[in-house]
Each structure stands twice: as structure tokens, then as C-alpha cells.
Amino acid sequence: MFLVLSAALALALTVLHVTSIKVEESAATRPTAEEQMAAGLDACRLAPWRVEPVGLVARAAVESGDRLLLKTAAEKMESSRWLRPRSSALAMERSRLAFSLGEIQTGVSEAWSSRNDNPSSAGASDFADQFIDRLDRGDDHASR
Numbered sequence: 001m002f003l004v005l006s007a008a009l010a011l012a013l014t015v016l017h018v019t020s021i022k023v024e025e026s027a028a029t030r031p032t033a034e035e036q037m038a039a040g041l042d043a044c045r046l047a048p049w050r051v052e053p054v055g056l057v058a059r060a061a062v063e064s065g066d067r068l069l070l071k072t073a074a075e076k077m078e079s080s081r082w083l084r085p086r087s088s089a090l091a092m093e094r095s096r097l098a099f100s101l102g103e104i105q106t107g108v109s110e111a112w113s114s115r116n117d118n119p120s121s122a123g124a125s126d127f128a129d130q131f132i133d134r135l136d137r138g139d140d141h142a143s144r
Contacts, residue, residue, distance in 0.1 A: 020047035027056055033064035037073065044076065051083040051090065058093040062100050070101050088118035092127050099131065108135065 020043045027039030037060035043053035054076055061073030074097045077090065084090055095110035108131060115121075115128040 017047045017050070020044075020050055020053065024050075024053045024056055027053075027060075033060040034066070034069065036060035037064065037069055041072075041076070044080070048080075049083065051080065051087070054080045054083070055090065055093050058097055062096050065100065067101070070097060073097055074101060086117045088114045088121055088124045091117060092124065095127070095131065104135065107131065 023039055023046060024043040027036050027043060030036045030039055037057050040053045040056040040060060043050070044057065047053075057076050058073045061069040064070075074094070077094050077097060081090075091110045091114035095107045095114060098104075098107035098110055111128040111131045114124045118124045
């Protein structure tokens with residue numbers, strides 16, 4: 001009986017995981033950032049252990065520029081931080097969200113974390129340097 005229940009649970013989780021991937025893939029092809037974000041959130045709900053839809057949600061929110069969507073994405077990023085706490089890529093997404101929301105200190109902190117969490121990544125270093133240089137020039141809208 002235990003073996004049957006374990007197999008059923010494994011099958012259910014696999015179906016949710018694969019469905020989440022398919023929803024995320026279809027989200028990326030949606031015509032508007034708002035639709036991409038909605039589908040990305042659906043993918044997050046289907047498989048909350050997956051981190052990729054969280055990144056999609058963040059990118060769609062930044063693309064939309066809508067303050068409510070940005071706040072929703074930032075909350076989703078924060079609640080999903082446990083998935084990959086030292087992810088350089090997710091730190092970059094959190095930084096972009098923070099800058100888009102006008103939270104400059106948080107944006108710089110996350111950009112620094114991105115570079116610090118993956119020092120061998122030229123992309124993370126360039127990303128952090130780009131925002132720090134813009135802030136040094138007095139550009140408060142470093143993400144735009």
C-alpha cells in the first residue's frame with residue numbers, strides 16, 4: 001500500500017512539474033508582458049519548487065513597467081528566495097525589480113550580491129558595474 005501511494009504521489013508531482021514547464025513555455029510566447037506574467041504566476045502555482053517561472057514573472061513585470069505588477073513580482077521573488085538563496089541570476093532579477101520600483105539601495109545591494117555570489121560570471125560583474133556606474137553619474141533610473 002505504501003509503495004502504491006508513493007508511486008501515485010511521484011506521478012502527481014511529475015505531472016505538475018511537466019505541466020508547469022508547458023505553461024511557462026507558452027507564457028513566453030504571449031504577446032503582452034501582462035499575459036506573460038499571469039501565465040508565469042500560473043506556472044509558479046502549479047510547481048512552487050521551480051525557480052524558472054519566478055524569473056519569467058520578474059522579467060515580464062520589468063518589461064511592463066506597471067507598478068502593481070512590479071510589486072507582485074517582487075513579492076513572488078522574495079517568497080521564492082528559499083529555492084536558490086545564492087543564485088546570481090535571481091539576484092540580478094531582484095535588482096532589476098528594485099530599480100524599477102525606485103528602490104535604489106536594494107537594487108545596488110542585489111546587484112552586488114549577484115556579482116558576489118558568482119564572481120566568475122562576467123555577466124554578473126558587468127551587470128553590477130553597469131548599475132554602479134549609472135548611480136555614480138547620478139542616474140536614479142538605472143534600470144531604464
